[in-house]
Amino acid sequence: MLSIVSIFIGLILLIFVSLSLHVKELAQPLLFADLKCIMYGKFLYVPLVAMYNWFIASVAIERALVACSSNYGLHDSRCRSIIASIVIIIICSLSSLPGVFTVRQNQSAELRPVQCMNFTPLGYILFRTVTRIHVFAFYLLYIIMNIVVLGHLFRHRRRFVDADSLPTQVYLILRKHRDFFIPYLVQTLSQLPSTIMDFIMTCSMAYTSLAARLAIVFVILQTLPFIITFYLYIYLSPVYWTEFLHSSPIGKCLMKMKKKTRTAFHYKTIKDNNLSEMRY
Structure with a gap:
C-alpha cells in the first residue's frame, strides 16, 4: 500500500506542478483552478499524503514490535496489516470533510483561484487541526519508535560487546539497521522544510521571488521520498527484499x-x- 500511495502522490505532484508552470497557456485556466482545488488542494492529494505518513508510522510500529517483542514476527499473518490499512484509508479519507461542509460559497469570480481554501472560521480551525495531527503526530510516533528500537538494540549489543564507546556502538547499530533509520532521516529532511515554511509564511512573504524559488525547491524535496519509496522501505531491508523477490x-x-x-x-x-x- 505504501508504494501504491507514493506512486499516486508522485504522479499528482508531477502533473499539477508541470501544469502550474504553464497555466497561462491553458485554454481554460479557471477549469484547471477548480480541478487543482478538488484533486490537489482538498480531496485527493491531502488524504493521500496523510495515508502515506500513517503507513510509514505503521511500518515503524511493526518493526518496533518485531524487534522488541517475541510475540510478533515478520512472517506472521497479514490480517493485522490489512485491518490497519483499511482503518488508515477510512480515517484519512474522512479528514477531507472540512473542505466539503465549511467553505464559503459567496465568492466573486476574481477570487475563484483562492476560493478552494476559503474556509469559514470553524472550517479553518478543523482543517488546520486535522492537518497538524496528520503531520506532527506521525513525526512524533515515528521518533518514539526509532528511540524504542535504538534503545533495545543498544541494550542487546551491550550484553555481548561492552568494550566499544557509546558513539561507536550507536554508529554500528545505525549502520547495521540502516533500513529502519534511513527512511526517517530522509522523511525529515524532505518534508520538514516545507512544513516550517507553511507555518511561518505570511501574505507579504508569499508574493516574493525568494518564496517562489523556495517553494519550488521544497516541492522537489517533498517529491524525493515518493520517488525512492521502494528503495527506502523494501530494498534497504534484507528481509523485505528477500520476501519481495520470492513472493x-x-x-x-x-x-x-x-x-x-x-x-x-x-x-x-x-x-x-x-x-x-x-x-x-
Whole structure:
C-alpha cells in the first residue's frame, strides 16, 4: 500500500506542478483552478499524503514490535496489516470533510483561484487541526519508535560487546539497521522544510521571488521520498527484499531473469574456455 500511495502522490505532484508552470497557456485556466482545488488542494492529494505518513508510522510500529517483542514476527499473518490499512484509508479519507461542509460559497469570480481554501472560521480551525495531527503526530510516533528500537538494540549489543564507546556502538547499530533509520532521516529532511515554511509564511512573504524559488525547491524535496519509496522501505531491508523477490510477481520475474542471465553467462564462460583449450 505504501508504494501504491507514493506512486499516486508522485504522479499528482508531477502533473499539477508541470501544469502550474504553464497555466497561462491553458485554454481554460479557471477549469484547471477548480480541478487543482478538488484533486490537489482538498480531496485527493491531502488524504493521500496523510495515508502515506500513517503507513510509514505503521511500518515503524511493526518493526518496533518485531524487534522488541517475541510475540510478533515478520512472517506472521497479514490480517493485522490489512485491518490497519483499511482503518488508515477510512480515517484519512474522512479528514477531507472540512473542505466539503465549511467553505464559503459567496465568492466573486476574481477570487475563484483562492476560493478552494476559503474556509469559514470553524472550517479553518478543523482543517488546520486535522492537518497538524496528520503531520506532527506521525513525526512524533515515528521518533518514539526509532528511540524504542535504538534503545533495545543498544541494550542487546551491550550484553555481548561492552568494550566499544557509546558513539561507536550507536554508529554500528545505525549502520547495521540502516533500513529502519534511513527512511526517517530522509522523511525529515524532505518534508520538514516545507512544513516550517507553511507555518511561518505570511501574505507579504508569499508574493516574493525568494518564496517562489523556495517553494519550488521544497516541492522537489517533498517529491524525493515518493520517488525512492521502494528503495527506502523494501530494498534497504534484507528481509523485505528477500520476501519481495520470492513472493511478488515482479520479484519472481526478476529472479527468473537473473537465473537465465547467470546461466547464459556460465555457458558462455565454459564455451570460451573450451575454445581456448582447443587452440592450445
